[in-house]
Amino acid sequence: MKPTLAQYLASIRRDRQLSLRQVEEQSGKEVSNAYLSQLETGKVTQPSPNVLHTLAELYGIDYIYLMQLANYLPAEREDSQRHGRVATFAEHNLTQDEEGELLEFLQFIRSRRKDGQAGRQ
Template identity: 40%
Template sequence: MTTLGSYLKSLRKSNNLTLKYIEENLGISNAYLSQLENDKIKSPSIYVLTTLSNAYDTPLAQILEGSGIVKKPEQTQEENQLNSRIAFSTEKMSKAEKEEVLEYLNFLKSKRK
């Protein structure tokens, strides 16, 4: 099973970032991140996780799911196909267009409350 620390370490390495870079640019100490990646720290703050998710360009939910902290809900084949269609529909959109789509999705979700 993948741990939070090993998942964060793999994300950092896949982004070609060093512990020193994280310390100098994000303000998370080299020692702290090393302990986190080696599972000596089990419960980092949401601030640390959010900061790292932004640096690694990985949604926080993906980090939580990838490390097994949060279990991704099962989806039907129909839902998976729909999600794929939505994702691939944005391939040739500009950043501004994608942001408008996200804004509209947030609007739709807010109507459910």
Template identity: 45%
Template sequence: MNIESKKLGNFLAMARSKMNISLRSVESLTGISNAYLSQLETAKIKTPAPQNLYKLAEVYGVPYILLMELAGYPITEPDGDGTRGSSQFAARIGAVTDDEEAQLIEYLDFIRSRKIMRS
């Protein structure tokens, strides 16, 4: 058991306890099995999937970056322009197909063009 997984497990158990919800409730809210959640809380999972940490951050109302840090993932600071690296974005959305990637890029271009038109 490494220190990071123990810290993360304790934090997740406390967050769930404060919300007074069961593992099964978290399972229904996140789609993550209660067995996996239990293993996270007892530090049996050394490297949890970032997309699962993101789902848990949403349910528990805690910063995703905090869960990533507690899990032992390297954390990057925002660049001077307020942006973060693409690796964090990729971790949040998980694997995508080539078609999905193209659609995401197209949609992001659309959003950015709207911002330019507004300024």
């Protein structure tokens, strides 16, 4: 399930270990801490492309993906998503151990599908 823009921005900021005020300072006050808080709580769902670009640059994440989450651009089709690294967490600073554990869990999920257990909860 794709995260909301609010969930994604909050997750990335926490991963970068930045406070709301630090983001405001590092953005040259282009994104105030109060506005970022509104973005992360979902009170603002479609910030301007300029704000998204500033955050993408500051966090080192994909601007196009932020534009998709904000519904400025259509979402990529499921079968055209990134592959390679653990795509869902690619923007997070995972340790090699964490990435390995995620890959092991993915193998477990896939093995359940092969055993006919997919969809059972």
